[in-house]
Amino acid sequence: MRALVLQSPGRLELTDVPRPSPAHDQLLVRTEAALVCTSDINDVRRNPFGIRLPVVIGHEAAGTVAAVGRDVRGFSPGDRVATHPVHPCGRCDSCRAGMGHLCSAMEHFGVNMQGTFAEHYVARSDRARIVPRGLDWPVAALAEPVSVCLEALAQARVEAADRLLVIGDGPFGVLIARLASRLDLAKVVIAGRHDFRLGFARGAVPVNVRKLGEKARAALRAESVRPSSYDAVVLAAGTREAASEGPALLRPKGRLVVFSAVPGSTPIDLFDVHVRELEIVGACNDQDRLDEAVKLLGDDSLRLGELITHRLPLREYREAFRLAEQAREEAMKVAIMPEEHGAGR
Numbered sequence: 001m002r003a004l005v006l007q008s009p010g011r012l013e014l015t016d017v018p019r020p021s022p023a024h025d026q027l028l029v030r031t032e033a034a035l036v037c038t039s040d041i042n043d044v045r046r047n048p049f050g051i052r053l054p055v056v057i058g059h060e061a062a063g064t065v066a067a068v069g070r071d072v073r074g075f076s077p078g079d080r081v082a083t084h085p086v087h088p089c090g091r092c093d094s095c096r097a098g099m100g101h102l103c104s105a106m107e108h109f110g111v112n113m114q115g116t117f118a119e120h121y122v123a124r125s126d127r128a129r130i131v132p133r134g135l136d137w138p139v140a141a142l143a144e145p146v147s148v149c150l151e152a153l154a155q156a157r158v159e160a161a162d163r164l165l166v167i168g169d170g171p172f173g174v175l176i177a178r179l180a181s182r183l184d185l186a187k188v189v190i191a192g193r194h195d196f197r198l199g200f201a202r203g204a205v206p207v208n209v210r211k212l213g214e215k216a217r218a219a220l221r222a223e224s225v226r227p228s229s230y231d232a233v234v235l236a237a238g239t240r241e242a243a244s245e246g247p248a249l250l251r252p253k254g255r256l257v258v259f260s261a262v263p264g265s266t267p268i269d270l271f272d273v274h275v276r277e278l279e280i281v282g283a284c285n286d287q288d289r290l291d292e293a294v295k296l297l298g299d300d301s302l303r304l305g306e307l308i309t310h311r312l313p314l315r316e317y318r319e320a321f322r323l324a325e326q327a328r329e330e331a332m333k334v335a336i337m338p339e340e341h342g343a344g345r
């Protein structure tokens, strides 16, 4: 079958690999849509997590069950499924404590399992959910992005009447802002650098910090109603500037949720954390939010399909990655759909 293999940093190739066969507890899934994620782009550029190469990359996907392992119950060939890339071991201390998303021995699509930019992939059946017929494939492939965004909001512990700031206008920032708009908060503000992307954050107040330049902090403070007083800030941009700006915009005892991976060491003013009793909390993967996420995929009020701006066949992977990485005034989420299913733009 055709698959997108990361041979070495910067060297992504469409090539033939053996079709995987499902283990006793796995499904073989015919890929219908796989989405390009920021972490795929980072892996291709510089492999920050030190993935052992070569590997078929990709992890946000949905498709049709093609075969099931002998111990699988509840799925049959032809079922339409969304899958989650994280496969906890179930045995380590984190797993036994109910934190499978922080498993020390997890398997993960595109890391130590075959990824989803391929005509077929395998997933353990407990990491798959049946999705409604009629749900658009790229939207079904948003199951894991929605799960991790729900986790970010859970870590923010926002309640009605709270004010939330999301920093970052990439697909995750926009998704977090959209999901937050269902929570009846007093205010959701999203800070970003691209009007096109900010426009996708329905229900949130957009602030273009690139246009405002040095006035950005004051503008964000003004939007919080009381100066310097967001109850929570979600960091959905992986830059050091965003990381150091976030805490400064919190109220005393406010929470900074570190959702993005910020490379290198980050300047955070710990004196400020001390005197204003700020909280800094990570949000990485999600703790069992797949069922909730799959329910939301079909929620018409969220209109998640709007986020899928491009659909390309596997053979146009270079263009798919270019759009996802560079076309910030044109693309949001880019879906790769294997050509055998006749995908078009």
Ligand SMILES: [Zn+2]
Binding pocket: 037, 038, 039, 059, 060, 145
């Ligand atoms: Zn992802």
Ligand SMILES: [Zn+2]
Binding pocket: 088, 089, 090, 091, 092, 093, 094, 095, 096, 100, 103, 104, 105, 106
């Ligand atoms: Zn584990």
